[in-house]
Amino acid sequence: MIWDNLLLAFAAIGNWQTILLMITGVGVGLLAGSIPGFTIAMAVVLTLPFTFSMPPEQGLATMISVLVGGLSGGLMSGILTGIPGTPSSVATTFDGFPLARKGEPGFALGLGVWSSFFGGMISAVMLVLFAPQLARVGLEFQPWDFFMLVIFALTVTASLAGENLVKGLIAGALGLLIRTVGEDEAVGVGRFDFGSDYLLSGFDFIAVLIGLFAFSQLLSDVRDPTKATQALTQQRKMQIRIEHRRALIELWKRKLVVLRSALIGMFTGILPGAGGSIANILAYDQAKKSSKTPDEFGKGNPEGVIAPETSNNAVEGGALTPLISLGIPGDVTAAIMLGALLIHDIVPGPTFIQEEPALVYSIFIAFFAANFIMLGMQSGMLRVFVLVTRIRMYMLASVILGLATIGVFALNNAFDDVWTLFWFGILGFVMRQLGFPLAPMILGVVLGNIAELNLSRALAIDTDLTLFVTRPWAMFFAIIAVFSAAFPWYQSQRMKGAGWTRFYAPAMLLCVALPLSLMDGWFRTALSGVAVLTACYLVWRATRTAPSTT
């Protein structure tokens, strides 16, 4: 069965056009990733209009290539110039740049390139292994559970995306609200159209995404007239050879760091809203804490390059896992992937792997292949990356705004979509300036229909509202949604040394144990027991240590 699916997938993407598109995609991603201010999500969302005329397998393979390239592109400028190309390579600069300044740029780049490769490969393997298992679990979900899963995804994104939870939640609610404009999908009644045909047809959500994310980001990048006209670096020539062999030997010596960082990246990716920007810092922090020489960090320690670069490339395997198995994107880029699928009338869910095996397996293959292409291209295109960092931001912004218009129009051959791009560009820019995170809003726009559809289905089956919190899976998601919403508050209180924070984790474990114990199967009952025991142990340990303040 697996071999049949693999053969189908190879037949779908194993042609020279797709391979060429993937090489181009990785190249574009690497270039985009190496330009500070140009995010990976922006590169992926701008690629989307080009893929609409392609078969879904080819389109997805191209977008995955851009994504994989983008995840790795940030390390080049980070290591060579000290300016991270993307937020997911911020921690790479902490040790990568000092290592390069110590006269070992080739070694630093080698570490970065190979760490990215191994991070991507480990996460690809885990995606292949985990996605079908999670999909099997997803088959148990009923509309109540899906609705609560969406609420959980929005809550956790809001709590992780910004400094202010309330602003994150408002952004998420605004995203949901935007999706209600136009005809109601269930019964076709117009909502918030104010008599306008434009509003009645609703906003194309890809145009909304490009407006919110790309347009508003470009405006922020050119706000300062001086910075907008300056080249990011003045470097003209670079004679560096990437030290592959030495880097590989170093990685072998520190294989535990590689594995741990890949796991951190993978699980951060699975969590909705948490992406590479969080994973690279977390992995760096863990590497520093578990190192025998933590004082060496920040001065060019190889582990300080390995950990963030492995984890940020492992993120996307994690983010694609819930998308493929449940239809819920793990981050903004996975949300854009969902958009690409919806363009082709493919709605992912727990039966996605069974119904579209060729497409799912081509995503898996593309993910593996893109990592190999990235490895080859990153080594050979070093000079191009250095040249790219000399581009002036205003030129990039002007050209991209012009091209985005053509791309957005091409989505549906609708001029209204271009206006949507404009209005949401303004909205996104204003929201950025006011400190509202855009990730929850984007997830709200993407998940709005899924939430409403499942709410409608749930109420059609049974009007009992208590089912949203009493069914085991729905209860499970409700509990973790509450705890994730309280997480920023818990963190701030913990920093202040509040005594009750020692009971936060045990309380969560105890609460989660309840729905687990209500689920079928011995494994979940056992898991519930483990959660209770762990909670008891944590309570016992917390009561033994005196609180610093109360």
Place this chain on the structure above:
Amino acid sequence: MAINRDTLTAICLLLVCGGLFWASLDIREPDYGQLSPATWPRVILGVFGFLSLIYLAQSLRQGADAPNPDAPTDLTSFIAYWRNVIWCFVLFGAYLLAIPYVGMLAGGVAFVFALLTALGGWSRTPIHVAVALVSVGGMWLLFTHALGVILPRGEWTGF
């Protein structure tokens, strides 16, 4: 009680919320379907309004905005501060309004050139012309001939 930027934002959000709730009363109620088309938007608006109230309370507690020496104080400095962003919005808006008359190709080239010049000055005009022609022209060719998309033609230009 000092009003700050967040307070004004929260008040705006509450007004939007109230306005949309009012508009939700106009949503037609069909005789079929379990969930009324107005229910879901009203649920969201309820949550949105509640969160906006919390945001308002938070903003009132935090007091006046900290003085920012870079922040514009009058209209002239406001325009100077946001000059590039205003150029982007104005030129993009003008471009969209012009497309039905001049088409996407001519309009796109003109827009990219105008924006490059507005943001980067007149000193690199030949480069700006080349960049505008190559980027928009190349994209137009790609979409029109390779992807088969019929991009908007201009009423005046015919292409």
